[in-house]
Amino acid sequence: MDRRNWIKNGILLGAMAKMGLPMAWSQDAGAYRKVERPIPRSKPNKIEVIEFFWYGCPHCFHFEPALNAWVKKLPADVYFHRIPVAWPSKRVNFAGHQKLYFTLEAMGLVDQYHDKVFDAMHVQKKRLDSDAEIFDLAQSFGLNREQFANTFKSFSVNAKCKQAVDLATAYGVDGVPTLGIDGKFTTSASVAGSEENALRVASALIERERQASKT
Incomplete structure (x- = not known):
């Protein structure tokens, strides 16, 4: 391990200790994973955090309240x-x-509608198996069906989808929900042991990136 990695790992362990995480939770303990090739930030002056999710995932649905509370802070x-x-x-x-x-x-x-889509799939049990069902859902929200459909089929939305697939691949995402931190790390409930721990690890990694940028 070179000096720079030693410093970075020391920062992470210090952040974990400060937040009440067991000191044994290091990279080797599996609390997070390193991205194979670092990914540039979307905003150069911001530490980037991404939630990779799927609307049909029950774990994503149950993660939303805790995640939303964490994001606000x-x-x-x-x-x-x-x-x-x-x-x-x-x-x-x-x-x-x-x-x-x-x-x-x-x-x-x-x-306005992100949580309502989750509710539609997990509370109302709508599968949204076709474009028509998705347009029906948008219409039930009071949205203009034609406008929604045109946007849904637009070049810009299709381009966003391709970029999303490429980004998930670059992060090595193989399950959801997964948190990507600053193009370098991922963590999740399955990796960290629980939703609460995943958020704690993400917070520690954010602090690591903040402190490392100052060295």
Whole structure:
């Protein structure tokens, strides 16, 4: 281990201790994973945090309240955003659900309807297996069906979807929900042991990146 990595790991362990995490939770203990090739930040002056998710995932649905509370407390130097995943499947409409999110984003409606989509799938048990079902859902929200459909099919939304697939691949995401931290690390409940621990580890990694940038 070179001096720079020794310093960075010391920063992380110090942050974990400060936040009440067991000192044994190091990279070797599996509390987080390193990204194979670091990914540039979307915003150069911000520490980037990404939630990779899928609307149909029950774990993502149950993670939302804790995640939302955590996001509200993030410092100003952290840029948080969501990326919906889409894996190849003949049974599950991953691509449609991904486009649903980016359509809401393009229309400036994520804050208003993101949680409602989760409720539709997990409380109302709507599978959203087709574009038509997704357009029906948008219409039930009071949105203009034609406008929503046109945005859903637009070049810009399709481009966002391709970028999302590439980003999830670069991060090595193989399950959701997963948190990506600053293009260098990922953590999740399955890796860290629980949702609460995943958020604690993410906070410690954010602090590590903040302190490392000062050295």
